[in-house]
Amino acid sequence: MVIPEFTCLCPKTGQPDFATLVLDYVPDRLCVELKSLKLYIWSYRDEGAFHEAVTNRILDDLVRATKPRYMKLEARFNVRGGIYTTVVADYTKRGWRNRGIADLAALPKQL
Numbered sequence: 001m002v003i004p005e006f007t008c009l010c011p012k013t014g015q016p017d018f019a020t021l022v023l024d025y026v027p028d029r030l031c032v033e034l035k036s037l038k039l040y041i042w043s044y045r046d047e048g049a050f051h052e053a054v055t056n057r058i059l060d061d062l063v064r065a066t067k068p069r070y071m072k073l074e075a076r077f078n079v080r081g082g083i084y085t086t087v088v089a090d091y092t093k094r095g096w097r098n099r100g101i102a103d104l105a106a107l108p109k110q111l
Contacts, residue, residue: 001032006041006075011048018078019051021058025071028093032066051077055087069096 003021010017021041025032040061044054055075063071072090 001034001037003037003041006044008044008054009046009048010080011050014048015080017051017080020076022074022076023062023071024074025062025066026069026096026098028067028069030066030068032062037062051075051085052087056089059089059091063091067093069093070098 001023003023006019006021008017008019009015023032041058044058047054049057055073058075059071059073062068062073068091070090070092072088075085075087077085077087
């Protein structure tokens with residue numbers, strides 16, 4: 001799923017940071033409910049966070065809530081100081097192996 005309107009604040013300057021989040025996952029017994037995800041993502045709008053830290057925190061929170069077999073979060077931050085930042089974090093449940101499931105990275109991106 002693509003979340004094109006993620007925002008948080010730079011913890012040093014207080015300036016807004018904008019990113020597109022791309023969440024790919026293989027659920028186990030639970031899945032991500034979209035309205036809850038939207039409200040959770042919005043909760044970062046007034047929070048200061050470094051790009052790497054916020055990406056890992058979001059992944060950790062989603063893994064804790066849904067206990068998936070696999071989850072990957074890619075955060076594509078817009079330019080700041082002349083640099084685009086892309087942070088990728090993933091989780092694989094112990095003992096789980098991709099057994100012929102579609103390669104999510106090979107699917108067309110919708111942006």
